[in-house]
Amino acid sequence: MPKPPLADYRAKRDFTKTPEPAGVTKRSTPPGRRFFCVQKHLASHLHYDFRLEHDGVLLSWAVPKGPSLDPAEKRLAMHVEDHPLDYGDFEGVIPEGYGAGIVMLWDRGTWEPEVEDVRAALERGDLKMRLDGFKLKGSWVLVRTRQVEGRSWLLIKHRDEWSSGELDILEFAPLSVKAGGDFADILAQDQPDIWTSNRPARSGEAGQMFQTIIGRALAIKAEREERGRRKARGGGRTTPAAAGQKKTARSTQKRVPPKAR
Ligand code: MN
Numbered sequence: 001m002p003k004p005p006l007a008d009y010r011a012k013r014d015f016t017k018t019p020e021p022a023g024v025t026k027r028s029t030p031p032g033r034r035f036f037c038v039q040k041h042l043a044s045h046l047h048y049d050f051r052l053e054h055d056g057v058l059l060s061w062a063v064p065k066g067p068s069l070d071p072a073e074k075r076l077a078m079h080v081e082d083h084p085l086d087y088g089d090f091e092g093v094i095p096e097g098y099g100a101g102i103v104m105l106w107d108r109g110t111w112e113p114e115v116e117d118v119r120a121a122l123e124r125g126d127l128k129m130r131l132d133g134f135k136l137k138g139s140w141v142l143v144r145t146r147q148v149e150g151r152s153w154l155l156i157k158h159r160d161e162w163s164s165g166e167l168d169i170l171e172f173a174p175l176s177v178k179a180g181g182d183f184a185d186i187l188a189q190d191q192p193d194i195w196t197s198n199r200p201a202r203s204g205e206a207g208q209m210f211q212t213i214i215g216r217a218l219a220i221k222a223e224r225e226e227r228g229r230r231k232a233r234g235g236g237r238t239t240p241a242a243a244g245q246k247k248t249a250r251s252t253q254k255r256v257p258p259k260a261r
Contacts, residue, residue, distance in 0.1 A: 005057055008081035012098040019092050020099075023084025036131060037088045037108040038067065040174075042183055042209055043101035044201050048170075050077060050155060052111055052129070054118055057082040063155055067136055069164040074154040077142060091178045093190040100200040102186055102213070105178040109133030125153070135173045138162030183209075184216035188224070192217035 006023050015022045035053040040046070041062075048066040051058035061077035068075055091105040114128035115121040121128070125144025131137055139158035144150065157163045175182055179189075187194075192214060199214070201207045 006082060006084055009083055012081065014097055017097055018094050018099075020090060020094060021084055021086040023086060033110045034112065035085070035088055035108070036111040036133065038106045038133070038136065039090070040066075040104040040106040040183075041099065041101060042200075042206060042213070043094075043099050045204075045206050046209065048106065049080075051083060051088065053085060053088070056085065058085060058087055059122070061142065061153060061155065066170045067140075067155055067157070069136075069157050069162065069167055069169050071157050071159045071163050072165065074156050077153040077155040079144075079151045079153055089178070091176060091186060093187060093194065095194055096198075101210075102183045104176045104181075104183060104186055106176065107133040107135040108177055109136075114139065128158075134177050135169055136162075183213045184220060187213055187217035188220035192221050 009023065013020060013022075035058075037051050037058075039049040039051070041049055045064065048063045050061045050063050050067065053059075060080045060083050062080050063075050063077045065075050088108065089105070091103055093102055094100050109132045111132065112130045113121065114130060118127065127142045128139065129141070130139055138160045139162075141156050141158060142153050143156065145152045145154060176186070179185065195210070195214065199207070199210045201210055
């Protein structure tokens with residue numbers, strides 16, 4: 001019996017512990033348009049999750065090195081479980097469990113297959129498509145490699161007016177298309193001290209990244225709180241001298257016994 005849609009997605013997650021959508025509400029895509037997105041995900045390793053709307057779910061591939069505009073670059077893309085449509089807006093912090101780390105909405109837009117039948121193309125392992133995102137545009141292909149497991153594909157840019165052998169799009173446009181920030185900004189919106197004891201990656205490149213990002217997020221939050229305190233102090237239009245006078249007036253009043261009136 002075929003599994004119900006999103007069964008694998010739900011089985012991997014505890015929705016009492018992750019802010020990721022459980023996929024119960026359907027995101028509405030304008031009729032005739034197919035949604036796509038790329039989420040930059042710092043977990044045990046940094047990778048980019050490439051997602052295409054098809055048949056009510058987001059088909060998903062994890063791309064360790066991220067997409068490249070260079071047609072000579074074939075980027076490994078591991079086919080992973082389908083995600084719910086409303087995952088396409090998700091950006092935030094996954095505190096623990098599967099995929100624990102930080103998710104940034106790195107690109108989003110619409111896509112069009114350059115084949116007649118998407119299902120057949122997926123079965124064949126050769127899906128040609130056009131992307132119309134903020135960062136990724138033009139013609140691309142996902143091709144399955146001849147591995148036994150069948151989960152590894154390659155994401156390749158076709159040569160066109162949107163391809164480039166020089167521009168590294170990951171470095172040129174590293175920030176969120178949702179809130180405009182980087183990983184530290186996203187973490188600062190949450191609890192920057194969430195991983196003081198067990199961060200998702202301790203060593204290697206990802207471990208280094210977490211250390212830097214946590215430090216920056218703590219600084220962003222501290223600065224924001226200091227600004228808030230200054231505003232609160234300045235907002236009452238009470239000078240220290242006036243405050244002192246008020247206090248004196250109050251204590252004088254207290255000292256006057258009721259009988260003396
Ligand atoms: Mn991921």
